[in-house]
Structure formats: structure tokens, C-alpha cells
Amino acid sequence: MKNIIDKEEALATFEDAANEHGEATEQGNYKLGNICYDKIILAVTFLKENNGIPLLLPFLRHDSIGVRIWAASYLLQVYEQESIETLELAAANQGANAFTAKI
Numbered sequence: 189m190k191n192i193i194d195k196e197e198a199l200a201t202f203e204d205a206a207n208e209h210g211e212a213t214e215q216g217n218y219k220l221g222n223i224c225y226d227k228i229i230l231a232v233t234f235l236k237e238n239n240g241i242p243l244l245l246p247f248l249r250h251d252s253i254g255v256r257i258w259a260a261s262y263l264l265q266v267y268e269q270e271s272i273e274t275l276e277l278a279a280a281n282q283g284a285n286a287f288t289a290k291i
Contacts, residue, residue: 189226192234199243202231203255206247210254213284232262242266248274253285260289 192198205227212221235241247259248270257278260271278289 189230192230195235195238195240195243198231198234198238198240201227202235202244202258203247203250205231206255206258207250207252208254209258210252210285213254213288216284228258245270253278253281253289257285257289 192201205224209221209224209228212218212224232241235243241262244259244263245267247255248263248267250256250259256274260274260278264271275289279286281289
């Protein structure tokens with residue numbers, strides 16, 4: 189996997205990987221999910237090292253449930269109320285991602 193060079197690339201990587209992870213979760217495709225997870229971690233690590241975690245805040249309103257759940261999980265300590273609301277709304281849906289949000 190290539191290194192991330194700036195926050196914009198980290199956010200794009202996070203968004204794409206979290207979206208794809210959400211789809212893989214619904215399909216039960218754990219191999220693709222694992223690949224996406226590695227990309228999410230790469231992006232989040234870069235953002236943490238560069239004080240960029242708050243930049244995930246707009247993703248709490250993303251169209252993809254996977255992106256919303258992943259963003260909420262990393263924003264929970266900083267934006268607790270917004271993250272909990274996002275997870276509760278996601279949990280009200282059906283499917284594997286809704287179950288993940290409940291947990």
C-alpha cells in the first residue's frame with residue numbers, strides 16, 4: 189500500500205475504503221472488507237498524526253452507511269453527541285451495517 193501524502197488524500201482514501209467496506213460487509217465479503225479495513229487504518233493513522241481527525245466530521249452525513257459508521261467511530265471521543273446520533277440512526281436500519289452500528 190502506498191503512503192498518504194496529505195490530508196486530502198487521507199480523506200479520499202478513508203471515504204472510498206469506508207464506503208467499500210460497508211458494501212463488503214452487507215455482501216459478507218470478508219476478504220474485501222479486510223483490504224478496505226487496512227486502507228481505513230492507513231488513512232486514519234495519517235489523520236491522527238496530522239491532527240486531522242476532526243476533518244471526518246462531514247462524513248457523519250455521508251450517503252454511505254459504512255462511511256457514517258466509520259467516521260462516527262473515530263469521532264466519538266471528540267464529537268460524542270453527533271457520533272452517537274449518527275450511530276443510532278444507522279442502527280435503526282436493516283442489515284449487517286446496522287448491526288455493527290448497534291454494537
